[in-house]
Structures are given as structure tokens and as C-alpha cells.
Amino acid sequence: MIGVAARRSLSAIPVLLIVSLISFGLMRLIPGDPAAAIAGVAATPAQIEQLRRDLGLDQPFHMQLLEYYGGLARGDLGRSLLLGKGVFAATMERLPVTIGLSLYALVFTLLIGIASGIVAALRQNSIIDQAAMMFAMIGISVPNFFLGLLMIILFAVHLGWLPSGGYVPFSQDPAGWLASTTMPAFSLALLQAGLLARITRSSMLEVLRQDYIRTARAKGLPQRQVILKHALANALIPIVTVVGIIVSLLLSGAVVTEALFSLPGMGQLLTQAVLSRDYPMVQGGLLLVTTFLVLVNITVDVLYALLDPRVRYE
């Protein structure tokens, strides 16, 4: 188990290096001058030139890159040009909003996706199965911003049950946090839940055909134990792999959802940073989000080993 985690952590280092290089390179490829953006429209060319020198942007590409990696080696992600504070501090203000929203959406995804997938598989080709798969299809087809809009119109405007936007930190008021994130999380979750329901269904159907399920029934085990222990433990193996991908899709989907529900998360922060050419903020923010995703994937691999002894003993 620890071996699996250690091996996967080591292989994460090149991933993070490549991501940092790509984000660094891309920011310098897109047109736009950060010095001009920060100095504002009223600045004289001399002032802009001065600012560019101060920020080190007059240096050649490879010198800037060396500077950046030097900072990373010291654990310094740099300062945001726009916000005037450290990139790490700025990210830590916003990242919990996004991760909280994504994890809440993940809970919805798992509950809806796995439960409806199992029920559909057990009642294959019945009306329940067809209804579940139709809802899954709707979930997959409806864009989450559109679903979010519909939910705002119904629950915020007409019924007035939930706020249409804004954010309350969990540490301040858990009930307020739930009220402010339930609609975004649900609209974010539905697409992934549809995907997961379909995968759970096919994985369960595959497992239910296996010889060991017949063995479990031949031993006189109750139906509940056959399904929830023998079938699910095997069906979860492919499902866990998909859940790792779903977490990354939820994180990227959160960008749009945050904009719709005006939540102050990473999406908002990074969009602003890109638009105003805030190089250090984009580079550092992306690196931190990637680090989180890498951690999620390591967790998935450890879960994989927990679920499947054949992986554990390799």
C-alpha cells in the first residue's frame, strides 16, 4: 500500500515539471503586455518600460524561466502582479471554495450515479432501467450552465428557497455554505452523475454475469450480500478509475459554475489573472491546482490497491 503511494508520488514530479513549463510557455505566447496592463491607459511609454524592467520582463525567455524555477526551488511561487500579494496566499484564499464545491458535487455524483447505476443493472431492461438511463442521458446532454440557469430561475427567483449567488465560508456558517453551494454543486454534478450511472450499470452487469456471483448464490448468501458485497466490490474497481477522472472534470467544470453563481473560487481568480496577464498568478495557480489533481490521482491508485488484492501483491 505504502509502496504504491510512494511510487506514484515519485512519478508525479515529472508531471508537475511539465505542467509548470507549459503554463510558463503559454503565458508568454499569448499576445498582450502585462506591464502595459498594470500601468493603465494613462501611463507614458517610459513608465511602462520602467515597470517592465522592475518585473524582470525585459529579460530573455530562458533567464525568466531560470528565475521562475529558482523561486520554485526555494518554495516561492512569486507575487501576483494584479493583487499585490503572494501567489500562494491568494490561491489558498480561493482554492478551498473550488475544492469544497467540487467535493460537494462529487458527493452528489457518487450518490446519484452509483445508486441509479446499480438499480438499473439489477432491473436490466425494465422501466426503472430505461428511466434511469434516460435521466443519465439528459444529465450528459444538458450543459451545466444551462441547468444552473434553470435552477436559479426556479429555486432562487420563483420559489426563493436558495440564494442565486454569493458565498458563505463553511467555517463561518455551515448552513449558509450549504445554501450557497447546493445549486452550483448539483448543476455541476448532474453531467458526471449521468456518466457514472452508465459506467456503474455496465460494470455491474459485467460483474453479475461472473461465475463467482453464481458461487455466492449457490452458498445460500442473502441477495443483499451477493449484490452489495460480492458484486459491488468488483464493480467498484473500474468505477474508481472513472471517479479520478470525474474529480478533474468537476474542477474544470467549476470554473463556469463559479462564474454563473458568482462564487469567489479558483475559476474566477484564474480568469482574471489570464485576462490581465498576471503571469505569476496563472503559473502558480495552475501549478497548485495540478498538484491537487495529482494528489487525487495518487489517492485513486491507493484505493485501487485497497480494492483489488491482485494490484496490491504485484
Added chain:
Amino acid sequence: MNLLEVRGLTTAFMTGRGEVNAIEEVSFSLKEGEILGIVGESGSGKSVTALTIMGLLPQPPARVAAGEVVFNSQRLTGLSDRQMQAIRGPGISMIFQEPMTSLNPVFSIGDQIMETIAAHERLSQSDLRKRAIGMLDKVGIPSAARRLDDYPHQMSGGQRQRVMIAMALACQPKLLIADEPTTALDVTIQAQILDLLMDLRDEFGMAIMIITHNMGVIAETADRVLVMYAGRVIEEAPVASVFDRPLHPYTRGLLECVPSLIEDRPRLVAIPGTLPEPARRPPGCRFGPRCRHAQPACSEAIPTLEALEPAHTAACFRARELALP
């Protein structure tokens, strides 16, 4: 009194072309401690018979269309799945052809044996463990206590079949159904597993229904034989009678397919043709189109089992005249 009575059992499957009988009017009985061999080609209905007795066929598409199964004076056909759960394990248990895939890969073998016992008896965790170790010991797994926490993928095919047997006998069933228990194993292992089954029968005293397409397995183990063809029983007799004087041309054909070192036969005799699909069975005697003794009358009615000798029945119109030397 008989431990198991199967009377006129017909199991039908719903298919795209309507309902088809997988087995028809199957009748036989089994005494306590007796070993009954059921022999026939793949698709002859041996496994469907076993799975119908166990109530393990998915319903639908399967359905017991006629007949009944009575086990230990209790009528099994018509019981709910929940009621059948109490029979499976302590009443009747089953081992299968594929030991490689019949054990759940993600649970230890100890867990899988212990949960079987726990489903039927209230025992403490340490007693469950002791029983499981005892069973592994009995089926000849060396250092059983240590291997309890092993996973199926750490064992060979023969060992896995031993584990399956330990699991099946953990609740001391009165009847063990062994569906092709040695087909997937190496020849040397096959003999070991058959010996083990015979030893365990002597120790536990359960009856065994052994399903196979291998006449050698029958000769080695069974007291009595049931020959099936295209969903019907076509011959039933004590094992010695079948090998000495097979009455049905199909049984005779099966025996001629077995290679022999003693008799000097130029080449093996194969039965011409193939087993008909359940939906395309011929009228009259099912074996008619492949039978070298067939006459026009054979395709007009289905022959029924008739006792030609004491305890020896066959379903063939010409059995009596063909049996004459």
C-alpha cells in the same frame, strides 16, 4: 426413502423465437450417500437440471414449466428465493467447472469460506476461523491456517477447486452437486480431486450428483448413471450395467468414443452429426437422425423410459431387439 426426487421436470427458457424447453420430463431419484453420475454432451441439459434443482437459473427467462423437485421431503419447486437460501449450503451445495473464475478475486479464501458458514449458523469469529481452517485441512490444503488469508490468484487451479469443495462442504450438506468438477484441471489433478470427493463422501456421508461428459469419471466414481440427450433422460442404470450392456444406441456410441488400450480397435468411432439445438429438435426420438438403427417409426413418437432389466431403463423403441446378442 429417497433424499432427492425429481419428477417430470421441464425447464423452459424464453428466447427470441418463443419459449423453448431446455430439459423435458426429467425424472430420477437419489438415495442418501449415493453417487449419481449424469453424463451427456455439452448442451444435453445436465447443467440446467442441476441449476433448476438449486433454483439458480435467472427467472425470467427461465421457468419451471412442469414437474417438481422434492428434497428431504420438502418440495423445492415453488419456494421463494429467500426460502431457497436456507436450502443452499446446509441442504444442497454445488461446485463448478471453472475453479479459476468461481472464487471471488477480491476476497481472501478464508473470508469466502467463513461467510458461507456465517450465513447459516451463528458462530463467533474465532469459531468461524477454526471451522474454515478445519475444512481447508480436510480438503488437503497444506498449512491451512496460514493460507486462510490468501487470495484466489495466489493459488493453482487444483487448489482453488479444493477451496471450492471446502466451501461447499462447510455447512455439511446432504447433497453435493459437482458440475464438471475436473474438466478444467490437469489430468493428474483430476484424479486427486475425484479421490478427494470419494474420501469426503465416506467421511461426511453426503450424496453426490456428479455431472460430466467423461465416461472415465463416471466409471471411477458413480454408483448409478443417468444418460441425457437433447434435454431428455435416455438411459438410467447401475454403473456396471451401463458399461457392460448399454441399451440405448447413443450410450453405446458414447462408450465407443472412449479410447481403449486393451481392445484392439482400428480407430475411434465418432457419433455422426451434432446435438440439435433446443429450438430445432427433430420430431420423435431426439437421437433418430444420428442413429444408425433408426427406422421410420422412430420419428413418429418420443420413446419413453422402459425397464428392460431390473433397475436398468432406456428410452429406445428398438432397445429390446438390439440388446439381443
